[in-house]
Amino acid sequence: MAEPLITAETRAVIGVESDPVSHEVTRMGIRMFARAVGHTDRVYYDVDAARAAGYRDLPCPPGYLGTPVFDPELTDTTTSRRKAAPTMRTSRPLARRLAGGSTIEYLTDICAGDELVQRTAIASIEERDASLGQMLIVTTQSTFTNQDGTVVAVVQGTGIQY
Amino acid sequence: MADVKVGDKRDQVVIERVTRTHIVKYAGTSGDYNPLHHDDEFAQKAGYPSVFAHGMLSMGLTGRMLTDWFGAVALRKYGVRFTKQVFPGEQLTAHGEVTAIAEENGEKRAVVHVWTTNSAGETVVDGEAVAAV
Numbered sequence: 001m002a003e004p005l006i007t008a009e010t011r012a013v014i015g016v017e018s019d020p021v022s023h024e025v026t027r028m029g030i031r032m033f034a035r036a037v038g039h040t041d042r043v044y045y046d047v048d049a050a051r052a053a054g055y056r057d058l059p060c061p062p063g064y065l066g067t068p069v070f071d072p073e074l075t076d077t078t079t080s081r082r083k084a085a086p087t088m089r090t091s092r093p094l095a096r097r098l099a100g101g102s103t104i105e106y107l108t109d110i111c112a113g114d115e116l117v118q119r120t121a122i123a124s125i126e127e128r129d130a131s132l133g134q135m136l137i138v139t140t141q142s143t144f145t146n147q148d149g150t151v152v153a154v155v156q157g158t159g160i161q162y
Numbered sequence: 163m164a165d166v167k168v169g170d171k172r173d174q175v176v177i178e179r180v181t182r183t184h185i186v187k188y189a190g191t192s193g194d195y196n197p198l199h200h201d202d203e204f205a206q207k208a209g210y211p212s213v214f215a216h217g218m219l220s221m222g223l224t225g226r227m228l229t230d231w232f233g234a235v236a237l238r239k240y241g242v243r244f245t246k247q248v249f250p251g252e253q254l255t256a257h258g259e260v261t262a263i264a265e266e267n268g269e270k271r272a273v274v275h276v277w278t279t280n281s282a283g284e285t286v287v288d289g290e291a292v293a294a295v
Contacts, residue, residue, distance in 0.1 A: 036187040036188045036191045038226055055235065059234045062229060063218055063222040063225050103241025105239045
């Protein structure tokens, strides 16, 4: 049995909230996302169609929660990794990561023009021995708050590191 | 949507053939530039036969089945596990089945088992959605 990946230092990052990340919900972002996943409903593209259907503006398609506002001081221009993200130290470095799943809870509608702030913390870290060998299952929880201070969505993400 | 009931089903082809172009479009829109998704050499060094789609792309494609069914802002919750990688060339079909109808926050909601299968019939995304109906 290999040495456990999780150390006391690994667990120290649980619950530590990241710096807030701003997301802009824009018409262009919604149209690009809708196009990328194949939506054909006009409400994602045409403001008049969206308003006629009763929305404030173009609504967010499932899975889209705005585009993170890029800041070259905070984010690596090539990899898009946040430079100041808390580092999770394990007993040996883990080179690979995969997305394991995502759950989005929508608390109210999100439309073009909204400005969201995402705050993320690691909720749990588990170790497993499975098809990929020794690996970590890392669950994060993010809250998205809009310009009125209302929490509009809560996202649980599961990542696999090995 | 008042007539939605337990057992109602929907199957929808959400993409006829995943191409590298679809994957790159998703990388651009999401800002997820993990090279596993667009650099074949990198993906092969990591032990995969080729690049593969972002899990969130499969989730977004599957979401289209839900909004076509329930409307653009009906979703209250949408969660999936990515159970298998999706490679270029595959066709994806999203499936939904209403498993419960519940009253919550003063509105009627449908709980839907959601899953998506590839050309070989293997499940690539599996989860649950809750939609106002």
